[in-house]
Amino acid sequence: MPELSIRSGQTPEEAMSSWAATIKRSQSASPVPALSLYAGNHWSTAKEILRTTENLELWVISAGLGFLNSRDLVDAYEATFHDLPFSHRQWWRELTNTFGKERTAKSIETLMAARPFDDYVIAASPVYIEATEDDILAGASKLNNHIAQLTVVTSGEYSGLLESYLIRSESRMMRQLSSNMVCLNIKLAQYIIGSRRYS
Numbered sequence: 001m002p003e004l005s006i007r008s009g010q011t012p013e014e015a016m017s018s019w020a021a022t023i024k025r026s027q028s029a030s031p032v033p034a035l036s037l038y039a040g041n042h043w044s045t046a047k048e049i050l051r052t053t054e055n056l057e058l059w060v061i062s063a064g065l066g067f068l069n070s071r072d073l074v075d076a077y078e079a080t081f082h083d084l085p086f087s088h089r090q091w092w093r094e095l096t097n098t099f100g101k102e103r104t105a106k107s108i109e110t111l112m113a114a115r116p117f118d119d120y121v122i123a124a125s126p127v128y129i130e131a132t133e134d135d136i137l138a139g140a141s142k143l144n145n146h147i148a149q150l151t152v153v154t155s156g157e158y159s160g161l162l163e164s165y166l167i168r169s170e171s172r173m174m175r176q177l178s179s180n181m182v183c184l185n186i187k188l189a190q191y192i193i194g195s196r197r198y199s
Contacts (some may be wrong), residue, residue, distance in 0.1 A: 088131035112139030
């Protein structure tokens with residue numbers, strides 16, 4: 001399984017060129033739906049939301065492969081934004097430019113532009129929200145009513161330009177949501193989606 005490793009002094013462009021070559025070399029004859037690669041409490045909750053909610057699609061913000069539909073066929077990999085030595089936003093741009101053409105949607109902006117009347121709930125850690133902030137903002141500008149249609153769920157550590165869309169997860173919510181801190185964002189997203197479904 002390829003693992004993202006950035007050499008000292010590499011630019012984002014150089015690192016992406018190397019990573020894309022690694023991914024290409026490791027391609028298998030039997031890729032699997034993206035969602036099957038992810039485990040843990042966060043993803044078990046995401047899968048539950050997908051299973052129990054009508055007319056819902058699940059998308060993945062991947063530090064290794066860019067913007068993925070849960071049904072996109074991919075191979076296993078290991079990558080995270082946390083270990084990058086340069087701008088996470090720049091890495092996200094490199095990801096979408098490099099891998100986007102192979103995906104159901106190249107980027108968050110592309111998806112929102114194609115579906116401007118859909119509602120969107122994005123749940124992720126502050127690091128992932130900060131990495132995709134420009135993409136989310138560009139997409140929001142394509143929505144019919146961006147304030148009503150877009151909700152971003154993350155923790156209090158985030159501070160950026162998405163404040164008007166933000167619902168912050170807080171530790172005091174854990175008991176009500178039957179959650180721990182690791183999966184609190186997605187549990188809050190599940191609560192929000194469920195509340196809208198029955199409102």
